[in-house]
Amino acid sequence: ETGxxxxxxxxxxxxxxxxxxxxxxxxxxxxxxxxxQSAKKPLELMFVYSLEERVENNSxxxxxxxxxxxxxxxxxxxxxxxxxxxxxxLCASSLQGGYGYTFGSGTRLTVV
Amino acid sequence: DQQVKxxxxxxxxxxxxxxxxxxxxxxxxxxxxxxxxxxPAEGPTFLISISSxxxxxxxxxxxxxxxxxxxxxxxxxxxxxxxxxxxxxxAASSQxxxxxxxxxxxxxxxxxx
Numbered sequence: 726e727t728g729x730x731x732x733x734x735x736x737x738x739x740x741x742x743x744x745x746x747x748x749x750x751x752x753x754x755x756x757x758x759x760x761x762q763s764a765k766k767p768l769e770l771m772f773v774y775s776l777e778e779r780v781e782n783n784s785x786x787x788x789x790x791x792x793x794x795x796x797x798x799x800x801x802x803x804x805x806x807x808x809x810x811x812x813x814x815l816c817a818s819s820l821q822g823g824y825g826y827t828f829g830s831g832t833r834l835t836v837v
Numbered sequence: 838d839q840q841v842k843x844x845x846x847x848x849x850x851x852x853x854x855x856x857x858x859x860x861x862x863x864x865x866x867x868x869x870x871x872x873x874x875x876x877p878a879e880g881p882t883f884l885i886s887i888s889s890x891x892x893x894x895x896x897x898x899x900x901x902x903x904x905x906x907x908x909x910x911x912x913x914x915x916x917x918x919x920x921x922x923x924x925x926x927x928a929a930s931s932q933x934x935x936x937x938x939x940x941x942x943x944x945x946x947x948x949x950x
Contacts, residue, residue: 729880758937765846767839768881768926768940781937815880826938828873828880 728752731816731829739837740806746832748799748816754827757799759791760815762831768815774799775821806836840864841929843941850948856914858944860927863908867929871938872901872912875924884925885912888933917948 729750738744748757759771773781774793788810790802799816816829842861850856860870868889873881887894887901887910894901900913914921927941 731880734878760940765942767841767942770937770939773937817880826873826883828882830878830880833878 729816729818729827729829731814731832733832734830735833735835737835737837738803738806740808742806743802743804745803746801746814746816746834748801748818748829750797750816750818750827752818752827754818754820754825755796756819756821757793757796758817758819758826759799759801760817760828762813762815772801803834806834808836811835839941840867841927841939841941843925843927843944845944846942847945847947850917850946852919852948852950853916856912856917856921856946856948858912858914858925858927858946860910860912860941861908862910862929864929864931864939865908866931867939869930869933870901870903870910871928871930872899873926873928873940875926875943881926914946917946919948919950922946922948 732747756775761769771785772791777793792800813831815831817826819826840863871886872884874884875881885896885899885901887903892903903910924943924945926943928938930936
């Protein structure tokens with residue numbers, strides 16, 4: 726499969742649950758990103774991985790924990806989330822830098 | 838502090854007319870700009886970009902204009918089609934595009950038949 730694939734597409738979880746979001750790319754990219762999109766806000770960059778190393782963590786609460794086991798896979802582990810964490814979580818990949826970002830379709834997360 | 842601003846949350850245009858989406862930026866280090874288009878339940882897709890060495894880039898019905906002195910860029914869609922209805926994000930990068938993207942809030946375009 727080409728492009729950036731995110732699973733699941735939709736997720737409803739309780740505040741005490743633990744879940745993980747998965748992102749996979751087979752584009753040969755070496756940088757991967759997690760973005761959060763909330764209503765009426767810019768796309769918020771959460772984490773950046775370059776060559777499987779986390780190079781940026783934008784003051785994201787510890788209840789969000791990223792993992793990048795290899796250059797093709799990126800995970801976002803979630804635990805004890807709050808209702809305000811409900812949003813669309815987008816994964817993207819690129820050959821480092823700002824051009825050539827390819828986004829996945831996102832995971833619509835609802836915390837109840 | 839928002840470095841990339843899209844001050845119009847929404848825009849409504851008649852089919853066949855021109856759509857103009859605006860974007861302002863504050864960081865003078867930005868030198869590469871992109872527009873992304875996003876349909877509901879899908880991720881953003883790249884539409885068109887422009888380097889700061891140019892003031893215009895055209896691709897079919899889409900043209901991006903860059904005014905560096907005003908730190909302003911705009912996306913023109915002519916003629917607008919109902920299928921263009923989507924959210925359009927402006928994004929900027931520095932060092933010739935080698936730095937990560939900074940996005941605006943997006944403008945929701947509705948093209949009415």
